[in-house]
Amino acid sequence: MQGITNMIERFSHVQDRSSAHSAKRRKVEEEPEDDKSKNGAFHGGSSGMLSGYLKQKQSDTQSTSLATTPTQSTLDLTGGMCDDDDLEEIKDPREQEVCYGMVAGAMVHCHIVPSPKPGARTLTPGSWPQVKVVLRRIEGDKTRTINVYDHTRTIVGKLNPKIAAGLAPLFDARLLGIRTDAFIGTRRRLPDEEAGQHISRSYPLQLMLYGKFKYAKTVAKHFSRAEVNINLLSPTRVDKGVRVFNPLAKELRPMSAPRAYDQPQAAPVARTEEEVRSEILNVFDSLADTDKLPESEPDDRITTPLLPHQKQALHFMKGREDPAETAMDPLWKKTSAFRGQVTYYNIIASKHYHEPPTKPLGGILADMMGLGKTLSILSLVASTVPDAYDWARTEPALPETTEQPQPQNPFAPPKPGGLGLTTVKRNSKGTLLVCPLSTITNWEEQIKQHIRPGGLTYHIYHGPHRIKDLNQLATYDLVITTYGSVSSELSARSANKRGPHPLEEIGWFRIVLDEAHMIREQSTLQFKAIYRLNASRRWAVTGTPVQNKLEDLASLLAFLRVKPFHDRSMFNQYIVTPFKMCDTGIIPKLRLLVDTITLRRMKDKIDLPKRHDQIVKLQFSAEERRMYEAFQKDAQLRVSVITGQRERMVGGKTYIHILQAILRLRLFCSGGKDLMSEDDLHLLEGSSSEAPIDIDSDEDDEKPALTESKAYDMFNLMQDANGDNCIICSQKLGPKEGSEIESERQEEVMGYMTPCYHLLCPSCIGNFQGLCPCGAPVLSTVALRLTKADQEHEAHSEGNNGKVAGKMPREYSGPNTKVKYLIQELHSWKAKSIANPHEPPYKSVVFSQWTTNLDLIQKALDVEGISYVRLDGKMTRIGRTRAMDSFREDPNVQIILVSITAGGLGLNLTAGNSVYIMEPLFNPAAEAQAIDRVHRLGQKREVHCVRMLMDDSFEEKMRELQEKKMKLASLSMDRDKGDAGGYLTKAEAAKQRLMDLRSLFEKGSKL
Structure with missing residues (x-):
């Protein structure tokens, strides 16, 4: 060790390299390409710590070495792992090679398109396969430049200056035995882009750093210097038999490699965003069999009998909230792998920690829409009233500063700029329920419907009449607020506005996020405000835990404090990156993570009444047909003009x-x-x-x-x-x-x-x-x-x-063909209600995209003397509540007119049994959601759904677009994506739009 640090600080050329001895290694020049895949299958390390759960699901893969090539003027950097009989035996543990980790922030500034090895390929069209690269210093170079070579030994670029400045002294200090394993991941291939052509582009580089165990502290000291400031992450791949020792990680000790790879003939394939979303949803939808879950009976404050799946949900949630649960969390394993010292091994991250993990009290309730998640949450609140009182009597704890990720971590859940943590003034027995504004009415209705009068006290913390007195607010069993209210308090505190801000100053017994996917973007004030709230227990309630991308799940884990994945960098490194690279071992790990904290059931878990779907094609009247054809002719003429003018x-x-x-x-x-x-x-x-x-x-x-x-x-x-x-x-x-x-x-x-x-x-x-x-x-x-x-x-x-x-x-000229048909249907249902006076009246829900169309339907209903209520986006919360109450409770009100865009989240229209969709939408998911507001838990009758289309019209073309899941984005000013998944140039996009326009208005298309 003596003199090594000084040698680095003098930047090199201190010791005669010929006197530096190192363990015998095979040189790249002597190693045929075909010999690099001779190593055996990987071993899980630590005697199979993925437990039986993962042993059956992981595929053995071969390991590889992706190492740098030695030159005469630099350290001998190996080109691959050698078989045991090719190496000298190293008896001194301090001489053993370890992997220090993956260098954070490494980039390649390429001036030539790197060439992948012959035969390397990717299953994703329009993408480059993974490219192995070698890092070298030029002998005698007084700068800190590190060149990057592809397999053709061509310099394709340079390592980014910051990382190169930190690594160059290590490369020049040959005695350290530093070597690297670097590759450029799968990336989008631009049109007409070929290997070897000149470019100017930067790519992320996965750069694993290897060296001797005895020099780890020297490397750490060098990286920690202010002018260097390089961080080491856990490696994404490690050579077989090499242990990981990150000298910058305070909580870690040497461990077995998370995985060892051999360079495959086909490089890992990067999943597209849609493939990632589909795969992760499959993980949620294929969770462990929930039919075997025990059931728990609700507290007598709940007056509505729970269905079996709701009793199972109550049992699951109570178990997740039990701090006395002695069984080790499935994500962790207690071990004594190092010299008999007890450590706690995280199965997914393959990391050892000295401190026992804290069990996060709570989880994700991800049942699909319509399965009664609201009643399940209310049952949980009612069942834990005694525990809530005990919590309220305890002294509030200081905010856990360790929960806040380090500021230099660019992926961590963010703090509002410069705002310190709030001091909790007292604990409350209350559950803070955060929901969208549109669902407050539904929560109030559910409380009145399912909870015994006086059984639970609740307060709506929204608007000018909210209670801002901290002590008074803390007396309620349930406080319902909105995401906007939580955000506004944080915003006010950030602006140093005077006044009480009680939501942060209370240590809540429980926080429940309804429609929890609303915090999926960690850069928003909304997420930051929710993340700062203090609570003993936390639940994320959402039927769509992953909206667009896998990272959406990271936000929920951060809110729930699921360590270590509450840190987004850890989530990205151990979940996102392997997942996108199609690592076969990540699926069972991800399933284990999701299984541990999530309960999700599909609609087949409940016995809903049958739903009848019908598409009704109606004929224009003679006058309507004449007018429609005139509009059709105008549209076709405009398209023909445009498609003839490409410029x-x-x-x-x-x-x-x-x-x-x-x-x-x-x-x-x-x-x-x-x-x-x-x-x-x-x-x-x-x-x-x-x-x-x-x-x-x-x-x-x-x-x-x-x-x-x-x-x-x-x-x-x-x-x-x-x-x-x-x-x-x-x-x-x-x-x-x-x-x-x-x-x-x-x-x-x-x-x-x-x-x-x-x-x-x-x-x-x-x-x-x-x-x-x-x-x-x-x-x-x-x-x-x-x-x-x-x-x-x-x-x-x-x-x-x-x-x-x-x-x-x-x-007003009177109802058109569609409205005439609708009135005929409504009269039919009314006659059926009259014929069955001892049954609840049959009620109908009419959806339209446009409120002006609802205005016309309203006029027709007035003429016919049909009673109705209406729900649209211009109504206040009180007006919406009155309309919903009338439709549900007034037997004379048998129709509700609803704007699809105004329905909002959490709308419950189970009082109706027939649904009429007045026009098709380009987004079929919006139609499905509208229907699900009627066909959901609580529905007692069979549901009849009618979609109206005008025959021989543009609506039929729209229906075809729905069925083929096509989008009309090609008609927008948005840049189009080609089949390969990459963005087209403006010229290519214009050509694609032209083709799409012609396909919509081509001969034979029904407009």
């Missing part, structure tokens, strides 16, 4: 006109003449095939600036076509459930629209230089706000074709 395909206005034409067809099919604006009807005057079509007409050039009203109309068109994406980064601008809001009164800015109808997200607007990516100059933009967008979408058809001057005809 115009990247313009925003061009696609707006196409979307407007499609919208006219949809609106006419749904509501007839009365749903069209006066401007729409003007199109019918004198229209002929010879009339010229100017796609830049419609007053676009008459208005120098984009008005706010028109901007929202255009935005709603884009939402309908799934094209509400930022033109720069392609992120969706639509309402985000996890969006960051600073107060309940603030309207969140979702994005900005340019006069050429392109969208910019809040992140990209800051770098906007006044020139749209399409080339058009932009003098001003219109900010699109969340609340107003929702309201505008509800009233979309009032200005349905984007005309500010467009107004609905004042005279």
